Amino acid sequence: MIHVRELVKAYDDLRRGKFVAVDHVSLFAMPGQIYGLLGPNGAGKTTVLRILSTVLKPTSGSVQVNGYDVVMEPAMVRRQIGFVSTNTAVYERMTAWETVEYFGRLYGIEKDQLDERMNTIFRRLRMDEMRDVLGSKMSTGMKQKVSIARAIVHDPPVLVFDEPTLGLDVFVGRALLQIIAELREQGKCIIFSSHIMREVEKLCDQVAIMYKGKILAEGSQAELRDRYSQPDLEEIFFHLIGEPEDMADYAGAEQSENA
Template sequence: MIHVRDLVKSYDDLQLGKFTAVDHISFFAMPGEIFGLLGPNGAGKTTALRILSTVLEPTSGTVKIAGYDVTTEPAMVRHKIGFMSANTAVYDRMTAWEMVEYFGKLYGLPDDELHDRMEELFHRLGMREIRDVLGAKMSTGMKQKVSIARALVHDPPVLIFDEPTLGLDVFVARALVQLISELRDQGKCIIFSSHIMREVEKLCDKVAIMNRGKILAEGTIDQLRTEYNQPDLEELFFHLIGEPDGIAN
């Protein structure tokens, strides 16, 4: 469902010269699977996810989603994915209902189908009480719910979550994690990036640990713990990444 091969993204930096944010990474994820992408800030995770979402073009390498190439067939890819991040913006002057409806129309959903889908999502996500709330008056949790609904409104087979629980209270975060698990059980192919190790351990079927643009290790959590002789994912993470500069003795 998602095939990433030898992906590179480089930028020209006036001070540093050429900077490589994503450095020849490869991985694949299948339907009914949650693939975790882990790494410290600056590891290249978000850059990789933006390429998968067709927001950025790769420097080299290939990415195919549901059989479509992100570079040569971006419009087809966009119809097959839903993307959500902690930084997804909402429109201040649109209500929750208007925003989700707007994105549904962008995907070309017929009115009857769109409204049935929206009623289902607003019920499932507990959004009925915020249906007519303007974006400018929404809490962080409300905005996240709207972002989830607009990512799901066209029922895509592939979902990409970039730090989706960042800034959420514990109850909303728990509900979102449960929803992601249910989506996997429905056969969705999901990419999940998070700094919260407990979420990753609970959700992910496979993980890849990134640092400085490269994938350092990939596999199931049990496989990686055994291979690197580490008791849990957090210890495995620090074993591979090392301590941040200025903290290690």
């Protein structure tokens, strides 16, 4: 379970001065559910997820992961979470098996239990054929599977996916979404951030639409469609922000992408 209350993150930016990247964000995600954080580049999604996984400290507000507070009990929070993003590192000189084993050991899992768990994970993620492939020889899709395997090796109840399909082709992207749906069936609490409306539409039970640091709307997809009388998430999004008159509206996002 993830409980975010009135979360604020302000940066002291040399160029922009004090910049509020996350502005009083509240959300609640349950086990067995995929919670979608949908928003364009620069909306503040990654900042929320980094605070959730204890990489960044909040300016104010509170975040609890399975009852543990991210500021007071960061080590316990890290045990609850598996984090997957597009640029999760895969070591060039380690095989798929060695990489996942290494992370399992970091979490202090006993050898026998680790072997058993890894066998299950490799089978479930259809990674058996790539056990001995070195990081330097892996395709992007293989690397992404290794990233998922290392994120779930300690069997965390909470999984965070930050734009996980970025740069993947349609086959690998689809397989990845299927894996995430399977993890939901296992009762995991999943946060899935994306700017791709179609993906969020397919996968997510609850959706928060985020823009310029704020959550503009939150609910199940059916609730959101009803509330705003719009047929899909894209229409709801533009209904909420208004049609941008020119790309000046989008300047902040461009900067973030290049940062």
